[in-house]
Amino acid sequence: AQTVTQSQPEMSVQEAETVTLSCTYDTSESNYYLFWYKQPPSRQMILVIRQEAYKQQNATENRFSVNFQKAAKSFSLKISDSQLGDTAMYFCASEGTSGSRLTFGEGTQLTVNP
Amino acid sequence: ETGVTQSPTHLIKTRGQQVTLRCSSQSGHNTVSWYQQALGQGPQFIFQYYREEENGRGNFPPRFSGLQFPNYSSELNVNALELDDSALYLCASGGAGTANTGELFFGEGSRLTVL
Numbered sequence: 463a464q465t466v467t468q469s470q471p472e473m474s475v476q477e478a479e480t481v482t483l484s485c486t487y488d489t490s491e492s493n494y495y496l497f498w499y500k501q502p503p504s505r506q507m508i509l510v511i512r513q514e515a516y517k518q519q520n521a522t523e524n525r526f527s528v529n530f531q532k533a534a535k536s537f538s539l540k541i542s543d544s545q546l547g548d549t550a551m552y553f554c555a556s557e558g559t560s561g562s563r564l565t566f567g568e569g570t571q572l573t574v575n576p
Numbered sequence: 577e578t579g580v581t582q583s584p585t586h587l588i589k590t591r592g593q594q595v596t597l598r599c600s601s602q603s604g605h606n607t608v609s610w611y612q613q614a615l616g617q618g619p620q621f622i623f624q625y626y627r628e629e630e631n632g633r634g635n636f637p638p639r640f641s642g643l644q645f646p647n648y649s650s651e652l653n654v655n656a657l658e659l660d661d662s663a664l665y666l667c668a669s670g671g672a673g674t675a676n677t678g679e680l681f682f683g684e685g686s687r688l689t690v691l
Binding site for chain 2: 466504505506507508509553555563564565566567568569
């Protein structure tokens with residue numbers, strides 16, 4: 463069984479600044495994947511970034527990067543140079559090796575202010 | 577644009593009724609998953625279909641059922657609707673097999689309200 467916890471229901475940041483969203487997880491799997499998804503008001507879930515647990519190097523996608531601490535089971539998302547279009551609900555999710563079943567956290571509503 | 581479309585976008589039903597939600601996946605995606613997202617919460621896995629067979633199920637009762645068709649379309653059926661079934665239902669399609677690559681492409685969802 464997998465659990466994902468996001469302890470920040472809401473966060474706000476000024477445009478062009480940096481913000482970090484927190485996520486912790488628990489899993490009994492030896493290998494797994496971790497993700498951050500973005501859900502804007504349009505409701506469509508969009509993959510932001512993905513981390514394979516066996517890779518020690520933190521994933522990076524343009525302005526988005528993660529801090530993956532495997533021993534602490536922590537997986538935070540850093541957004542640099544925040545843009546107004548980053549305003550959305552962000553979900554942390556995990557997936558084990560048993561198939562494409564994502565376990566999502568409760569989400570963090572991020573608001574980027576002009 | 578993810579190439580995944582869902583219909584209807586919104587619908588209202590009364591308790592006890594039945595509903596069918598539809599999803600059209602990307603061509604070539606032979607895995608489809610359905611998620612239920614209650615207001616203010618993260619999505620919950622309902623079930624997954626791979627090559628027209630159910631291939632994994634979350635903690636949902638049998639009145640939640642599905643179908644997957646060869647033309648990359650799928651359906652979620654819910655019988656005997658309850659008030660707690662009110663939620664956004666998300667369809668997600670993926671690539672070959674059940675490989676856990678995380679490359680799931682989500683539709684915009686169907687918002688179901690049960691009165």
